[in-house]
Amino acid sequence: MTLYAVTLMAIILASLKLRSASTSSSAVSYNIDSCLILLAQLGVSLYSVFRLIGLLLIKQYDGGILIETGSLVQSISQTVFIVIGRSIIVNSLDSRPARQLITFLLPCNIALWTIYTLVRNRATSDPLLSRLFNPWAWTTVTRIAMPLAIFYRFHSTICLFEMWKNAYKRTHGEREHSVEE
Template sequence: MHMIATNMAEWFLVLVEETRQDIYMSTKLQATCLKPNISRSSNEQFIGSKTFQITHNLYDHKLKCLKSDIMQTILFKAEPYLAPCTVEYNLLSVVILLLMWKNNCSNHNSDVSSSLQRQQFEGGQHQRGNLIYSHRSQSQFSVDCAQAHKGLFGGLLVLAVTVISLIMFFELVTHHDKKDAAILQVNVWEAFLFVAGTIAVMFCIAALRDVEFCKKKNDLELEHLLLLVTQWGVYMYFLFQIIGGFLMGTQGTGGIMRIITPLSALVQSSCQTVLILDAWGRRCKTEQQVRKKPGRQLVTFLLVVNIALWVVNRLKNNRSVSHPNQMDFYGVLAWNIITHVSMPLVVSYRFQSTVCFYEIWKRVYKYRNIKKKRESLTKI
């Protein structure tokens, strides 16, 4: 429990540091030119407050010190991209430690482990040659990439266009007259990714209907627990965007895309989580299913799409200034807190979804399951 509290404290420390730094950067931009909007008075009050002045003086002093140290300058610029890694590590550590704490005193686990050790000892005494052969076979690793090329090529095309869209965004956003166009084009592409992902999820669910469930224990998997925890961050981040975009009405830029993009993100992530939880326990049981591998093209496509969305969230959405309309509506302080609380969880969700899709891609279509079933039938 002490280690869990330590990881939570480290998570909170990174959150505070990143929020403070982002508040300083964003308010420094808005201090020169505040747009006339509904939160203008709150931003002006915050910029003139004593809290902001202390933060302003602290970072001005820090930037002066960085001019004489090359490595500190590099670390300071890389910090926004490295901080989410710390949050992901702390989240993973907390979940693993909780599961260890839960299963630490379980008599069932000890009984199972002792029986396995006894079986291995007896097998080593009577069938030593077979035991050595089984250990050697466990070290082998094979991957069957059949029925995955179309989804892979489609996913790589999406990933390439995503990189182009991000390059255009970072290039155009530096020009004041093209800033709105940069934000609009990347929002349109994000919406396309979410819609394409939702369609792929629906077809994948339909393709996996005839694949049988493999009955196992009902305990929640570590991957599923991480997926559900990070799903909360996805809901938090995009619901705040939908509320802000709806209440702003015609103010600001982006128009209807301020609502369509986050709404499609919520639908896509919800359907995707349902697909992962459903497909995780399915296994191909017939030779026809193993040969056709239903849904594998779509699983491959979704795997690469989640990598593309992970790149977008890591490079573009992890800073609060990437959504100026939301910052104008909620205010500098509130939007920075919302971003830095939820965005690391959004990044972790995409990473965890990629891991889950790889496990589904690898396990569901294994030929080994049928082979074992045949061997058991012949023995009977």
């Protein structure tokens, strides 16, 4: 839950910094990366919603509901940030707003990808939900949603890196500032 909260805060702060900075924004383009991130978001949403429903039905209010809600809110916020943020170009390269926050989001997403790959990837990781939905149905949901959720965490890391690289790229007309200036 802490990782979801920290990444959500970084996304909010990065959005505010980019919004207040001098940026040019082309129309939001739905290229292949945007389509893939939106498709993968469906996997995260599907898994989280099924877990939330299951946890509410079995009245297990320990922390799973908070974790799944955090996962859902964080991933939706990150998807919106990536889709919109990929079209932003920073005009003033001196300040480089939100670059550190985007850099911070890279290892956070790698950590979330590791958690999804190693811990949450098994239908047997939650026997209560498996019994509630019946083992076949829960296995089916897990087999459909988890590969998409794992792909989401991996691909969002790549998209954030592309944002980091392209938003602060110098055009050919600009020259590098040297130490002597």
